[in-house]
Amino acid sequence: MASKQTLPFGTGRIVVSTHASKSVFxxxxxxxxxxxxxxxxxxxxxxxxxxxxxxxxxVGGDKVSLSVEVQDKAKLVLLSQxxxxxxxxxxxxxxxxxxxxxxxxxxxxxxxxxxxxxxxLLPDPVTCFRHASYNQIQKxxxxxxxxxxxxxxxxxxxQALGENWDFSRYYSMNQVRVEGRLVANDVxxxxxxxxLSSGLHTRSLGDQLAxxxxxxMVVLYGPELEATIQDIAMQYDGxxxxxxxxxxxxxxxxxxxxxxxxxxxxxxxxxxxxRSLLKVVLRQLEHVxxxxxxxxxxx
Amino acid sequence: xxxxxxxxxxxxxxxxxxxxxxxxxxxxFESYLKHAVSPSPSTGESRTIDFLRDGLASYARxxxxxxxxxxxxxxxxxxxxxxxxxxxxxxxxxxxxxLDKFYEAQTLNHVARRASRAQGAALxxxxxxxxxxxxxxxxxxxxxxxxxxxxxxxxxEHFKLQVRREDTPGxxxxxxxxxxxxxxxxxxxxxxLHLFLNARSILSASIRLNEIGPYNSQQILLHAVxxxxxxxxxxxxxxxxxxxEDSGVEFDETIHGPANTWPLGEIxxxxxxxxxxxxxxx
Numbered sequence: 390m391a392s393k394q395t396l397p398f399g400t401g402r403i404v405v406s407t408h409a410s411k412s413v414f415x416x417x418x419x420x421x422x423x424x425x426x427x428x429x430x431x432x433x434x435x436x437x438x439x440x441x442x443x444x445x446x447x448v449g450g451d452k453v454s455l456s457v458e459v460q461d462k463a464k465l466v467l468l469s470q471x472x473x474x475x476x477x478x479x480x481x482x483x484x485x486x487x488x489x490x491x492x493x494x495x496x497x498x499x500x501x502x503x504x505x506x507x508x509x510l511l512p513d514p515v516t517c518f519r520h521a522s523y524n525q526i527q528k529x530x531x532x533x534x535x536x537x538x539x540x541x542x543x544x545x546x547x548q549a550l551g552e553n554w555d556f557s558r559y560y561s562m563n564q565v566r567v568e569g570r571l572v573a574n575d576v577x578x579x580x581x582x583x584x585l586s587s588g589l590h591t592r593s594l595g596d597q598l599a600x601x602x603x604x605x606m607v608v609l610y611g612p613e614l615e616a617t618i619q620d621i622a623m624q625y626d627g628x629x630x631x632x633x634x635x636x637x638x639x640x641x642x643x644x645x646x647x648x649x650x651x652x653x654x655x656x657x658x659x660x661x662x663x664r665s666l667l668k669v670v671l672r673q674l675e676h677v678x679x680x681x682x683x684x685x686x687x688x
Numbered sequence: 689x690x691x692x693x694x695x696x697x698x699x700x701x702x703x704x705x706x707x708x709x710x711x712x713x714x715x716x717f718e719s720y721l722k723h724a725v726s727p728s729p730s731t732g733e734s735r736t737i738d739f740l741r742d743g744l745a746s747y748a749r750x751x752x753x754x755x756x757x758x759x760x761x762x763x764x765x766x767x768x769x770x771x772x773x774x775x776x777x778x779x780x781x782x783x784x785x786x787l788d789k790f791y792e793a794q795t796l797n798h799v800a801r802r803a804s805r806a807q808g809a810a811l812x813x814x815x816x817x818x819x820x821x822x823x824x825x826x827x828x829x830x831x832x833x834x835x836x837x838x839x840x841x842x843x844x845e846h847f848k849l850q851v852r853r854e855d856t857p858g859x860x861x862x863x864x865x866x867x868x869x870x871x872x873x874x875x876x877x878x879x880x881l882h883l884f885l886n887a888r889s890i891l892s893a894s895i896r897l898n899e900i901g902p903y904n905s906q907q908i909l910l911h912a913v914x915x916x917x918x919x920x921x922x923x924x925x926x927x928x929x930x931x932x933e934d935s936g937v938e939f940d941e942t943i944h945g946p947a948n949t950w951p952l953g954e955i956x957x958x959x960x961x962x963x964x965x966x967x968x969x970x
């Protein structure tokens with residue numbers, strides 16, 4: 390295991406490979422404010438790690454970078470404990486106390502998934518607090534025989550405090566390459582641009598995204614996900630839309646992107662509705678990661 | 689190209705009778721209405737304007753980088769000497785195809801992909817069949833301009849062939865950039881017209897869906913759409929795909945690159961085919 394001293398601030402590194410038909414961590418290291426934890430027991434031969442941050446959140450100026458490698462037919466599941474909270478400033482500190490760009494929070498992750506290996510990324514949503522500014526860049530490099538599930542989601546903020554898409558900026562890029570070829574490039578930018586409207590009523594992010602307060606996106610790729618993709622397609626093809634009087638509590642869509650790749654999008658009036666819908670839509674994943682891990686991811 | 693010539697071209701390209709396939713596309717508006725996501729109470733006019741604003745903002749941010757980069761590529765090709773190397777031509781078409789595939793990888797919605805490809809192919813056909821000089825008039829044009837047209841047509845024809853072979857998808861913003869550059873329209877006008885045509889096709893869809901009447905559509909075009917286009921164009925006119933930037937040039941994709949800004953529109957547009965009855969293809 391690499392010593393923590395060799396890693397700069399806010400850096401993490403995970404390497405998983407196979408030993409005696411079980412996925413094991415050959416590297417699992419991180420530095421403040423990033424924290425990586427793995428339960429002592431591996432479940433069903435799958436390696437599980439939790440991505441956390443100290444103090445339960447990230448603040449403006451934080452730069453986190455994580456590099457992950459899954460090799461040798463190993464299987465890695467990455468989860469989080471609760472949502473990733475992004476504050477404009479750390480509660481209790483003054484804005485001027487830090488150098489550099491103190492407004493933007495950046496998380497950059499790179500993932501390499503080798504032959505016949507599987508990466509499953511099922512974190513809770515990101516929650517950007519009022520005035521927060523956040524960039525998340527995830528790049529996935531897959532072998533043609535690798536498999537991937539990536540879930541990326543965002544909520545409208547702290548509803549208890551009346552926040553409704555009140556952050557300044559949220560940018561999320563998920564770039565999936567297979568043998569270097571770009572298969573999916575999902576880029577979402579949510580930015581408060583109320584200042585720009587001219588001669589028309591102002592239209593806020595909240596207006597654009599209403600009536601939903603949580604949005605999720607899932608990319609699925611590879612042989613391990615074939616049954617899951619088929620099952621989702623079957624569920625989706627069974628849907629019929631008639632003229633509605635009011636919007637549904639949650640809504641989802643499914644698109645096949647290529648032979649082996651598919652995208653699912655979900656929106657819901659509550660974060661919980663998105664989670665429970667995803668749990669049904671992605672139900673075949675239980676056979677990919679095992680029932681225990683599946684339950685943990687969607688509990 | 690002088691001012692009158694450019695104006696004339698704009699008039700031709702903005703003709704709503706142009707066979708570009710736009711009349712079967714609602715860009716997700718039909719599905720948006722079916723799902724009743726607008727806050728109530730709302731009117732046909734308010735629903736149309738809200739959808740147009742959110743939809744156009746996202747479309748400008750995702751498509752203009754591709755219009756700009758393809759326009760730039762083809763305009764550069766036109767500036768090279770007529771009868772340039774075959775290898776150069778293949779190089780230009782190769783880059784256009786890379787941009788096209790990049791757009792495809794970014795369009796993760798099968799309904800939008802389908803509509804974009806159909807309209808892209810229609811534009812390439814329009815160039816070849818609707819904008820070429822009729823045979824009976826060829827002999828009256830001067831040899832210089834004939835050589836120039838031939839030089840440009842080589843690239844467009846070659847790209848079109850690749851689309852027909854399904855070697856490249858042929859997406860709307862890419863084909864629009866190619867077409868307008870090949871006709872000599874400036875990038876600035878090309879960007880503006882691209883957004884205008886998208887907005888107007890949403891208004892046409894709104895009329896067909898009985899949300900607004902033809903006079904109301906005209907009112908919205910004059911008093912709302914011009915402002916919406918101006919705002920979106922100013923936000924997106926300098927965006928790039930990043931694909932053509934020299935490695936030395938700093939390109940921050942999080943600021944200058946394409947992005948989807950309306951996830952709700954994406955879900956609704958994807959759900960188009962689930963509608964029990966529908967009059968549009970997208």
